[in-house]
Each structure stands twice: as structure tokens, then as C-alpha cells.
Amino acid sequence: xxxxxxxxxxxxxxxxxxxxxxxxxxxxxxxxxxxxxxxxxxxxxxxxxxxxxxxxxxxxxxxxxxxxxxxxxxxxxxxxxxxxxxxxxxxxxxxxxxxxxxxxxxxxxxxxxxxxxxxxxxxxxxxxxxxxxxxxxxxxxxxxxxxxxxxxxxxxxxxxxxxxxxxxxxxxxxxxxxxxxxxxxxxxxxxxxxxxxxxxxxxxxxxxxxxxxxxxxxxxxxxxxxxxxxxxxxxxxxxxxxxxxxxxxxxxxxxxxxxxxxxxxxxxxxxxxxxxxxxxxxxxxxxxxxxxxxxxxxxxxxxxxxxxxxxxxxxxxxxxxxxxxxxxxxxxxxxxxxxxxxxxxxxxxxxxxxxxxxxxxxxxxxxxxxxxxxxxxxxxxxxxxxxxxxxxxxxxxxxxxxxxxxxxxxxxxxxxxxxxxxxxxxxxxxxxxxxxxxxxxxxxxxxxxxxxxxxxxxxxxxxxxxxxxxxxxxxxxxxxxxxxxxxxxxxxxxxxxxxxxxxxxxxxxxxxxxxxxxxxxxxxxxxxxxxxxxxxxxxxxxxxxxxxxxxxxxxxxxxxxxxxxxxxxxxxxxxxxxxxxxxxxxxxxxxxxxxxxxxxxxxxxxxxxxxxxxxxxxxxxxxxxxxxxxxxxxxxxxxxxxxxxxxxxxxxxxxxxxx
Numbered sequence: 001x002x003x004x005x006x007x008x009x010x011x012x013x014x015x016x017x018x019x020x021x022x023x024x025x026x027x028x029x030x031x032x033x034x035x036x037x038x039x040x041x042x043x044x045x046x047x048x049x050x051x052x053x054x055x056x057x058x059x060x061x062x063x064x065x066x067x068x069x070x071x072x073x074x075x076x077x078x079x080x081x082x083x084x085x086x087x088x089x090x091x092x093x094x095x096x097x098x099x100x101x102x103x104x105x106x107x108x109x110x111x112x113x114x115x116x117x118x119x120x121x122x123x124x125x126x127x128x129x130x131x132x133x134x135x136x137x138x139x140x141x142x143x144x145x146x147x148x149x150x151x152x153x154x155x156x157x158x159x160x161x162x163x164x165x166x167x168x169x170x171x172x173x174x175x176x177x178x179x180x181x182x183x184x185x186x187x188x189x190x191x192x193x194x195x196x197x198x199x200x201x202x203x204x205x206x207x208x209x210x211x212x213x214x215x216x217x218x219x220x221x222x223x224x225x226x227x228x229x230x231x232x233x234x235x236x237x238x239x240x241x242x243x244x245x246x247x248x249x250x251x252x253x254x255x256x257x258x259x260x261x262x263x264x265x266x267x268x269x270x271x272x273x274x275x276x277x278x279x280x281x282x283x284x285x286x287x288x289x290x291x292x293x294x295x296x297x298x299x300x301x302x303x304x305x306x307x308x309x310x311x312x313x314x315x316x317x318x319x320x321x322x323x324x325x326x327x328x329x330x331x332x333x334x335x336x337x338x339x340x341x342x343x344x345x346x347x348x349x350x351x352x353x354x355x356x357x358x359x360x361x362x363x364x365x366x367x368x369x370x371x372x373x374x375x376x377x378x379x380x381x382x383x384x385x386x387x388x389x390x391x392x393x394x395x396x397x398x399x400x401x402x403x404x405x406x407x408x409x410x411x412x413x414x415x416x417x418x419x420x421x422x423x424x425x426x427x428x429x430x431x432x433x434x435x436x437x438x439x440x441x442x443x444x445x446x447x448x449x450x451x452x453x454x455x456x457x458x459x460x461x462x463x464x465x466x467x468x469x470x471x472x473x474x475x476x477x478x479x480x481x482x483x484x485x486x487x488x489x490x491x492x493x494x495x496x497x498x499x500x501x502x503x504x505x506x507x508x509x510x511x512x513x514x515x516x517x518x519x520x521x522x523x524x525x526x527x528x529x530x531x532x533x534x535x536x537x538x539x540x541x542x543x544x545x546x547x548x549x550x551x552x553x554x555x556x557x558x559x560x561x562x563x564x565x566x567x568x569x570x571x572x573x574x575x576x577x578x579x580x581x582x583x584x585x586x587x588x589x590x591x592x593x594x595x596x597x598x599x600x601x602x603x604x605x606x607x608x609x610x611x612x613x614x615x616x617x618x619x620x621x622x623x624x625x626x627x628x629x630x631x632x633x634x635x636x637x638x639x640x641x642x643x644x645x646x647x648x649x650x651x652x653x654x655x656x657x658x659x
Contacts, residue, residue, distance in 0.1 A: 012284060013120070013153075013155065013284070014157070014284050015053070015119075015120040015121070015122050015155070015156055016119055016120065016157045016273055017124065017150045017151055017153075017158050017159065018030050018121060018122065018123050018159045018161065019124055019127065019147050019160060020126060020160065020161030020162065021129075021161075021162075021163060021170075021171055021173050022125075022126030022127065023163070024161045024162060025229070026124075026192075027123055028228035028229055029159065029161055029190055029192060029266075029269075031228075031237065032228050032240070032241075032266045033117075033266070033269075033270055034121075035237050036062065036075040036111070036113075037236060037237065038064060038081060038084055038085060038088070039052070039085065040092070041233065047089075048126060049092045049095075050092050050096070050104070050107055051104065051105075051122055051123065051124055052088065052107045052108075052109070052123040053107070053108045053109075053120065054108075054110075054120070054121045054123070055111070056118055057110065057112050057116065057118050058112065058113070058338065059112030059114070060114065061114075062074070062076050062114065063111070064084055064110065065110050066107070066108070066109045067107075067108040067109060075111070078236075088107060088109075099136055100136050100142075101134075101135045101136045101139040102125050102146065106122075117270060117271075117273075117277075118274075118278075118338060119273065119274055119277040120277075122150060124146060124147055124150060126143070127144060127172045127176065128140050129172050147173075148176065148180060151177070151180035152180065155283075155284040156186065157186055157187075157188065157273065157276050157280060158177055158181055158186050158187045158188070159190060159273065160174065160177045160187055160189050160190065160218070160220065161173070161190050161192055162191050162192065162210070164191040164193045164194045164196065164202070164207070164210075165200060168206075168215055171216075174217070178217060178218040181219075182219070183219060184219025187220040188221055188222050188272060188276065189218070189220040189222070189223045189224070190225075190226060190269060191207075191210055191223070191224065192226055192227075193227070193229070194207070194225045194226070194227060194253065195227045195251075197253070198251060198253050204253055204256040204257070205258075207225070207258040207259065208257065208258045208259065210223070211224075211258070211263055221276065222263075222272055223263055224264070224269045225263055225264050226244065226269055227240070227247055227248075227266075228240065228266070230243045241266065244265060278339070281337075282337075315650065316649070318653055319649050319653060322423075322424040322428075325424065326411060326427070326431060326637060326641075327634065327637060329411050330407065330410070330411070330633055330634050331634065333406060333407070333625070333633070336406070341406075341621075341626075342618045342622055343618075344406065345398070345402050345617070345618035348398040348402045349395060349398055349614050349618065350478065350614060353394070353614070355482065357478065357606075358478070358482045359569075361379060361382045361383065361386070362603065362606060363534065363569070363572055364534075365382065365606075366572075366576075366599060366603060367533070367534055368532060368533040368534070369531070372598075375599050375602050376460075383457045383609065384457070387450060387453045387457055388454075392446045392447075392449045392453060395449060395621070396442045396443055396446055396449065399442040399621040399624070399625075400442040402621075403442060404432075404436055407432065407435060411432060412425075412428055412429075423653065424653070430640075430644075430648075430652055431637055431640050431641065434636070438636060442629060445624055445628075448620070449621075452617065453616065453617060455616075456609070456612045457609050457610075457612075457613050459609060459612055462604075462605060467608070468604065468608075469587075471604050471605070471608035472580050472584050472604055474607050474610075475603065475604055475607035476581075478610075479573050479580065480577065482573060483570065483573040483577070486566060486569045486573065487570060489566060490519070490566040490567070490570065493512065493563070493566065494508070495509060495512030495513075495515070515563055517548060518553075518560055519563055519566075519567055521544045522544060522560075522563060522564055522567045525543070526567070526571055530575055532568065532572075534568055534572075536564055541557050541560055545557070545560065579599070579603060583601035583604045586604075
């Protein structure tokens with residue numbers, strides 16, 4: 001029954017259900033996730049009268065659009081926000097039938113914006129303990145029933161909102177959540193208004209008990225404490241976030257250990273909710289796959305038993321079947337999680353950029369005698385020249401190769417499940433070869449990409465300790481990889497060592513013997529020097545050459561200089577790794593007290609800028625794939641398939657006239 005299957009899908013779709021007592025701050029939490037004050041507000045009265053479903057996605061502009069509406073509201077303008085709030089309130093009131101206070105009719109809207117985490121949120125009316133004057137009878141039970149109905153979805157993540165400024169015993173929502181999710185496998189607990197709790201001198205031990213899951217009988221996946229408002233109800237999200245950041249920096253509750261650093265701030269909550277949402281999506285997709293696989297098996301068994309002599313397919317019919325399957329597989333690129341795209345692009349970009357960053361930017365700027373000021377100036381010049389030159393083209397090339405790689409994965413690594421395994425493999429490979437021959441993938445937005453990269457590379461401000469540690473880790477990883485490559489190239493030049501000679505019966509060539517002896521002399525020359533010049537002085541060349549001659553080894557100056565470039569790079573990278581270790585704890589005091597690092601840890605800032613640029617580039621490439629390249633790809637696949645004649649079909653789909 002196709003209708004029942006569609007209802008099954010709709011009922012089981014993952015979403016984040018926001019529940020809480022009236023005026024507990026659940027709508028404010030949702031607005032902080034949306035990053036805009038989009039909901040009607042009032043002081044002490046019920047404002048949410050119907051479920052509001054908000055579908056978040058990433059986009060270049062921060063806009064909202066109601067379902068079945070044509071107007072796009074610019075969420076960066078207060079006048080547009082006011083119009084949106086008024087429209088939502090009007091739709092709520094219109095959907096409530098006479099004699100009722102709340103309704104089950106859902107208001108749906110989409111919100112797009114830079115950096116928004118993709119997920120689906122549902123805001124519900126606040127749970128009440130008493131029906132006040134003006135409310136319809138049964139309002140309390142209607143709200144409770146509505147909450148239970150939405151939480152009954154096994155793929156719903158429950159965001160349980162508790163007002164931190166009032167006594168926990170007054171909460172009505174925790175018992176409802178516990179009945180829906182007794183094991184706490186789908187629940188995330190959020191304690192709001194902790195600034196007011198601190199102002200009311202709430203006992204830190206009691207707050208800690210709440211966030212440790214010891215005060216309420218309910219269980220949860222995680223517990224968070226947030227601030228979602230200021231004394232001025234008109235303040236925007238940016239102001240509230242700044243106020244929250246400032247509050248937690250000086251909070252006595254935080255300093256007393258009432259909550260952990262990972263349990264505070266909307267940023268951590270948003271990341272936790274997004275991570276859980278996409279894990280639920282992954283799990284629910286697998287469940288639905290199993291559901292439909294079981295249904296399909298039952299239908300196929302019924303078909304075979306009812307119609308044992310089913311019709312065979314000829315080559316043209318099989319070709320159409322393979323064509324449809326391949327187009328479906330290409331369309332599945334749109335369902336790949338954004339983080340998976342970002343990680344794939346970032347990995348390719350790091351591999352492609354590491355050598356350039358080290359050889360052409362870091363090493364020249366950090367040459368012997370470089371001061372922090374000289375280093376920063378040289379880095380700025382070289383980064384700007386790189387971004388204005390080859391960088392955007394390099395990134396689009398790597399973006400194109402990543403796209404082709406993902407296409408190959410979905411087409412070749414997801415074979416047909418219809419009992420015809422291997423039959424369409426030649427057809428798939430032919431289509432992939434045609435895709436690879438096209439040279440204009442990911443080339444449309446090079447100028448936009450250059451602007452994004454220049455902007456990212458100009459950002460020298462590492463915002464917090466965590467970002468600093470990530471930059472250090474990125475620096476260590478990049479340098480370690482480059483050092484491994486440098487040492488492997490040097491090993492190939494000097495040939496096998498003593499152990500390798502013994503176990504593999506290999507020996508050095510005369511050239512490798514000279515190279516090894518020269519390397520040893522150059523290492524002695526470096527000695528314990530940490531700040532070496534990249535260029536050998538004339539007298540140093542003479543000393544090395546004479547020492548080699550005493551060993552009856554004759555080499556030219558060019559030979560020594562060529563070996564020196566490899567030895568020096570290994571030495572430089574070793575010192576750079578030590579520098580990264582010294583800078584690991586230098587985030588807070590490097591501008592106040594000297595750091596035992598000649599560049600005052602500005603090399604960490606360089607790798608922070610590179611890391612930010614890679615993140616921004618990956619984000620831009622992913623948006624281009626989803627908005628442009630996927631459509632081009634589908635069109636290209638159709639064109640390749642449409643140009644295949646009967647002889648090509650016979651070549652690619654092997655078998656008789658009736659397969």
C-alpha cells in the first residue's frame with residue numbers, strides 16, 4: 001500500500017522536538033539555534049499556540065520562507081523579522097478553531113543562512129499546570145497530548161527545556177519526557193536562564209545535581225546550561241550570545257564547578273543537537289532500508305509464486321534499467337551529509353597545499369634572523385600573492401577530483417541489488433570515463449572562491465584556547481607529514497642503511513655513498529644550532545668539501561648544495577615541531593610575556609589562517625556541488641547515455657538478444 005508506506009516515512013522522519021513548561025525559554029533556545037528572533041513573543045502569556053516546524057539549512061543569505069509562501073524574509077533586518085513574527089502569529093490564530101486555545105495544525109517554514117546546522121526543529125506550546133481565564137477547557141490535556149504525540153516518533157530527538165530560575169519541583173515537563181523516553185536515549189536536557197539562577201543565589205550543588213542527571217528521575221544523553229536572553233527583550237541573537245559568553249567567563253556557578261565547560265553555551269548545545277540529529281538520520285535511514293527491503297522481499301516472493309513465468313528482459317530494457325539506476329545513484333550525491341563533503345574536500349586540499357605552505361611560505365618567512373614582525377609581513381605578502389594567483393585554481397582542481405571520486409564511489413561501490421550484479425559494470429565504467437573527460441567541473445565560481453580565501457587568510461585572530469590547540473595540532477600534522485616525505489626523498493638519495501643492507505642484500509651505488517657521506521658532514525656542520533641559514537656560506541662549503549676529500553670522496557659544490565637542501569629542510573621541520581610544542585600552552589600569555597620561540601608563536605597563527613581558509617574553501621566547494629555541479633553531473637550522465645547506439649549497447653551489456 002503506497003499510501004501507508006508514505007505515512008510510515010512521514011511519521012518516522014527524524015526531527016528535534018522542543019518541549020518545556022510555559023515561559024521556560026524553549027522558544028528562545030530554538031531562536032538561538034536559528035540565529036534569529038523569528039517567533040512571536042509576549043510577557044507571561046501563551047504565545048506558541050500550534051506546532052512550528054523549522055527546517056534549517058546552510059545558504060549564502062540568512063533568509064526564511066513560510067511553506068506555500070513566496071516571500072523571503074531577510075533575517076538580518078529587524079523590519080523583516082517583525083513582519084515574519086506577525087505573519088506566524090496571524091497563521092497561529094487563524095488555525096485555532098473557535099472555542100479552542102491550541103491546535104495540532106503545524107506551521108512550517110525553512111530558514112537558510114551561513115553556518116547553520118542542517119536539521120529539522122519542532123517548537124510546541126509550553127506545558128501548563130493550570131488553565132487560566134480565557135483558556136478553553138482541556139487546554140492542559142491538549143498540550144500534553146500534543147507533546148506526547150510528537151515525542152512518540154522513535155526518531156524524534158527530545159530537547160527538554162527546564163527554567164533554571166525557578167524551583168525544579170515546579171517542572172511539569174520532565175515527567176512527560178520520562179514517559180516518552182524512559183531510558184533517555186533520545187533526550188537532551190537544557191537548563192535555561194542560569195544567569196537568573198545565579199542572581200537568585202541558587203545553590204551550586206543543586207545546579208550540579210541537575211546537570212549530572214541526579215535531581216530529576218528522567219535520564220538524558222546530555223545536559224546543558226545556557227543563557228538565551230538579556231534584561232532587554234529586544235536584544236538580537238548576536239547581543240545575547242555576547243552576553244552569554246561574558247556571563248560564563250565570570251560566572252560564580254561555573255567557577256564553583258556546578259557545570260563543566262562542555263555543558264555550557266548555545267554553541268556547544270547546537271553542535272550536540274546537530275551531531276545527534278545526523279546520527280539519528282543515519283540510523284533511521286538504515287531502519288527504513290530494512291523495512292522496505294523486507295516489504296520488497298515479501299512482494300517479490302508473492303509475485304514469483306503468483307507468476308512463476310515472469311517475462312525476461314531484452315538488452316534495450318536492461319539498458320533502460322541500468323540508466324535509471326545510474327541516475328538514481330548520481331542523485332544520491334545530494335543526500336551525502338555536509339560534514340562528509342567538507343571532510344573530503346579538506347583532506348584533498350591539505351594534501352595539495354602542505355608542500356607549498358611549508359616550502360614557499362613558512363620556510364622563507366621564518367629564515368634565520370627573522371623577527372615576529374618580519375615573519376608576519378612576509379607571510380601576509382606571500383599569502384596574498386598565493387590567493388591572487390594559483391590557489392583558487394588549485395582548489396577547483398582538487399574539488400573536481402573529489403567530486404569525481406565521490407561519483408565513482410556511489411556508482412561503482414553501490415552495485416545493483418536486483419540480482420543482476422556485474423551486468424552493468426561496463427556501462428558504469430563507460431559513463432565514468434565520459435565524466436572524467438569533461439574538464440570544466442567546479443570552475444564556475446573561481447572569483448567568488450578567491451574572495452572567500454582572501455577574507456579567510458586575512459583573519460589573524462585565534463578566538464579561543466580550543467581553536468589555538470586545533471591550529472597547533474594542524475601545524476604539527478602538516479609539518480610531520482612534510483618531514484616524512486622529506487626524509488623519504490633523502491633516504492632514496494643516500495640508499496639503504498646498514499640494517500636494510502643486511503636483511504635485503506642491497507648495497508649503495510657510488511652516487512649514494514657520496515650522498516650519504518655528504519649528508520653526515522652537513523649534519524656535523526649544523527651541530528646544535530637551532531636557527532640555521534637556508535644557504536651555505538662559502539667557507540662552510542670549503543670545510544665540507546675538504547672533509548670529504550680527506551675521506552677520498554670528491555664532489556662538486558653543486559652536489560653539496562643539492563644535498564644541503566634536503567638536510568636543511570629536515571632540520572627546519574624538526575625545529576618547527578619543537579616550536580609547535582612550545583606554543584601549545586602559549587595562547588593566553590604570548591602577548592604578555594616572552595615565549596621561548598623566536599617567532600612568538602606567530603607560525604601557529606599562520607597555520608590557523610591556512611586552516612580557516614581550507615574550512616571556508618571546503619564549505620564553498622560543497623555549496624557549489626549541491627547547487628550547480630550535481631545538476632551538471634546528472635545532465636552529463638543523461639547526455640552520455642543518450643548518445644549510445646545499439647552497437648555500443650551490445651558492447652557494454654554482454655549477452656544474447658534476450659538476457
